[in-house]
Amino acid sequence: MNGRQQNILPFQFSRFDxxxxxxxxESGEYIFLNKDDFQPFIxxxxxxxxxxxxxxxxxxxxxxxHLPETLEMVSAKYRTxxxxxxxxxxxxxxxxxxxxxxxxxxxxxxxxxxxxxxxDMSPEVARRVVDYIFKSPSPSIKIEFQGGEPTLNWETLKxxxxxxxxxxxxxxxxxxxxxxxNLVKVDSQQLNFFKEHGIHIxxxxxxxxxxxxxxxxxxxxxxxxxxxxxxxxxxFDILLRGExxxxxxxxxxxxxxxxxxxxxxVRLGFNGIFIRSLNPYGLAVTNEDQLGYTIEHFxxxxxxxxxxxxxxxxxxTRFVEFYTNLLLTRILTPFPTGFVDLQSPAGAGIxxxxxxxxxxxxPADEARMLSRMGxxxxxxxxxxxxxxxxxxxxxxxxxxxxKSCVEVMPYCNSCVYRTYCGADPVRNYLxxxxxxxxxxxxGFCKKNKLLFDMLFKxxxxxxxxxxxxxxxxxxxxxxKEIRGEQE
Amino acid sequence: MQTLSELINIIAPDxxxxxxxxSIYDLQAINAASYAFNDDYYIVAxxxxxxxxxxxxxxKNNSSNRxxxxxxxxxxxxxxxxxxxxxxxxxxxxxRDLIVSxxxxxxxxxxxxxxx
Numbered sequence: 001m002n003g004r005q006q007n008i009l010p011f012q013f014s015r016f017d018x019x020x021x022x023x024x025x026e027s028g029e030y031i032f033l034n035k036d037d038f039q040p041f042i043x044x045x046x047x048x049x050x051x052x053x054x055x056x057x058x059x060x061x062x063x064x065x066h067l068p069e070t071l072e073m074v075s076a077k078y079r080t081x082x083x084x085x086x087x088x089x090x091x092x093x094x095x096x097x098x099x100x101x102x103x104x105x106x107x108x109x110x111x112x113x114x115x116x117x118x119x120d121m122s123p124e125v126a127r128r129v130v131d132y133i134f135k136s137p138s139p140s141i142k143i144e145f146q147g148g149e150p151t152l153n154w155e156t157l158k159x160x161x162x163x164x165x166x167x168x169x170x171x172x173x174x175x176x177x178x179x180x181x182n183l184v185k186v187d188s189q190q191l192n193f194f195k196e197h198g199i200h201i202x203x204x205x206x207x208x209x210x211x212x213x214x215x216x217x218x219x220x221x222x223x224x225x226x227x228x229x230x231x232x233x234x235x236f237d238i239l240l241r242g243e244x245x246x247x248x249x250x251x252x253x254x255x256x257x258x259x260x261x262x263x264x265x266v267r268l269g270f271n272g273i274f275i276r277s278l279n280p281y282g283l284a285v286t287n288e289d290q291l292g293y294t295i296e297h298f299x300x301x302x303x304x305x306x307x308x309x310x311x312x313x314x315x316x317t318r319f320v321e322f323y324t325n326l327l328l329t330r331i332l333t334p335f336p337t338g339f340v341d342l343q344s345p346a347g348a349g350i351x352x353x354x355x356x357x358x359x360x361x362x363p364a365d366e367a368r369m370l371s372r373m374g375x376x377x378x379x380x381x382x383x384x385x386x387x388x389x390x391x392x393x394x395x396x397x398x399x400x401x402x403k404s405c406v407e408v409m410p411y412c413n414s415c416v417y418r419t420y421c422g423a424d425p426v427r428n429y430l431x432x433x434x435x436x437x438x439x440x441x442x443g444f445c446k447k448n449k450l451l452f453d454m455l456f457k458x459x460x461x462x463x464x465x466x467x468x469x470x471x472x473x474x475x476x477x478x479x480k481e482i483r484g485e486q487e
Numbered sequence: 488m489q490t491l492s493e494l495i496n497i498i499a500p501d502x503x504x505x506x507x508x509x510s511i512y513d514l515q516a517i518n519a520a521s522y523a524f525n526d527d528y529y530i531v532a533x534x535x536x537x538x539x540x541x542x543x544x545x546x547k548n549n550s551s552n553r554x555x556x557x558x559x560x561x562x563x564x565x566x567x568x569x570x571x572x573x574x575x576x577x578x579x580x581x582x583r584d585l586i587v588s589x590x591x592x593x594x595x596x597x598x599x600x601x602x603x
């Protein structure tokens with residue numbers, strides 16, 4: 001091969017704004033090219049004297065005499081981005097009960113009343129699930145208790161933690177626990193158990209009282225805000241602040257009030273928020289007419305909320321929008337982010353798995369929700385009837401993985417954002433009846449594409465204040481450290 | 488000089504077609520572009536004489552606000568983008584395969600590059 005030859009390295013591109021192209025390559029580097037530079041570049045006629053030529057070369061879009069060395073670097077970055085594949089399987093979600101005292105209007109799992117029988121995971125099933133969890137080769141294991149309201153099956157929750165710790169004495173893995181609780185009835189005794197065993201809390205808060213109580217209501221009637229906040233403060237007293245996190249769900253009731261939701265999170269002492277859209281499962285589908293909004297409306301308000309958060313940071317309050325941080329980490333660094341909902345191949349089964357109360361295993365929470373809606377297509381097996389190899393090495397999971405690689409999926413394969421994006425085979429199946437799905441019209445694609453567009457506009461603008469805030473989030477450093485100022 | 492609009496054959500507000508020379512634009516590029524538009528349109532590519540291909544568009548929803556002439560112009564730009572992608576893939580598709588292979592398995596890159 002001629003050492004002086006200009007080798008154009010692989011990349012995806014898209015027209016961006018009126019006069020520019022956005023290019024993203026396999027190592028995740030991006031560059032904006034004016035159309036006057038794009039054509040000469042792809043024709044191999046870009047002048048070696050231009051600054052664009054050197055930008056393209058330094059970002060591995062172009063190589064001349066050092067192709068093997070360049071490919072070595074690109075491969076290393078590619079391997080780093082795909083590191084999650086070798087962490088098979090980190091996140092294990094256990095649905096230890098379907099009972100719940102809440103009757104949230106967007107409940108994705110179609111929870112049962114708290115006095116219903118037959119929806120609790122027994123300690124025997126839980127121990128069997130733990131045995132399967134520890135067959136995962138991953139050196140890190142996170143067990144997440146879900147429901148319903150998992151604290152309503154306290155005996156199994158407690159037994160699972162104690163048994164998992166005992167089993168782990170043999171394996172020595174890094175072991176974490178998270179309880180996803182509505183915090184309505186969690187008492188000090190339970191919180192002290194969480195403290196003793198290093199268990200984190202993930203709860204749900206949809207904003208100040210009037211917004212939260214629109215949808216997060218008790219089965220017995222009335223809002224849950226007061227009970228949640230009282231128990232949240234109790235949790236803050238007993239656990240470390242960083243061990244208690246909250247998620248919000250965007251509905252038609254709070255979508256135009258996201259600033260109020262953010263201010264509530266700041267007031268409560270949280271260090272960030274995940275602005276999460278509705279997922280099309282369970283009651284969120286049944287009640288879509290009362291809860292839903294367009295993707296465009298969501299992204300427009302997401303951007304306004306993000307701008308509000310950026311200003312908060314610039315005014316001295318460190319506060320992170322977690323989804324933005326995740327996407328920016330993918331765009332601006334080669335490091336994997338471990339977010340199972342946006343990976344290629346999809347994280348379903350290989351990064352996360354969920355165990356239903358009866359021991360059935362699903363590749364994702366949404367797959368189990370689909371099962372609650374009557375479709376068991378994603379059931380990988382049962383911990384009493386099937387071996388670990390059958391469940392996690394079986395045909396079904398292999399098919400899910402092979403059909404969820406955006407690199408070869410129709411439309412995704414030529415998308416400029418595919419290096420940073422992922423697939424959701426469960427949602428694809430729900431919408432189209434097959435794992436591959438149909439884009440660009442589906443909600444998952446539309447939402448992420450619009451969010452990437454919005455973020456890349458910000459990156460292109462390269463506002464020094466905004467970029468400092470973004471880098472402070474990505475690096476975990478303070479804004480002052482990023483700016484080289486004294487603390 | 489012929490304009491783009493003159494090339495687009497509008498049959499009705501919801502029906503139109505355009506003829507493309509597949510010796511200039513690959514069928515693969517035409518198909519990839521069609522896929523991106525099939526949420527709003529029923530589309531079929533039909534062979535004409537020689538290397539010419541007629542792409543027929545029918546709007547799915549008559550009551551939508553879409554302008555079929557503008558959408559076909561956008562379709563043509565999308566065909567060009569896919570043609571560029573094909574051109575690039577022919578030039579460096581093997582390099583892409585090498586990057587992925589090397590990321591997941593030990594390879595002698597010098598040797599592999601020599602064989603390109």
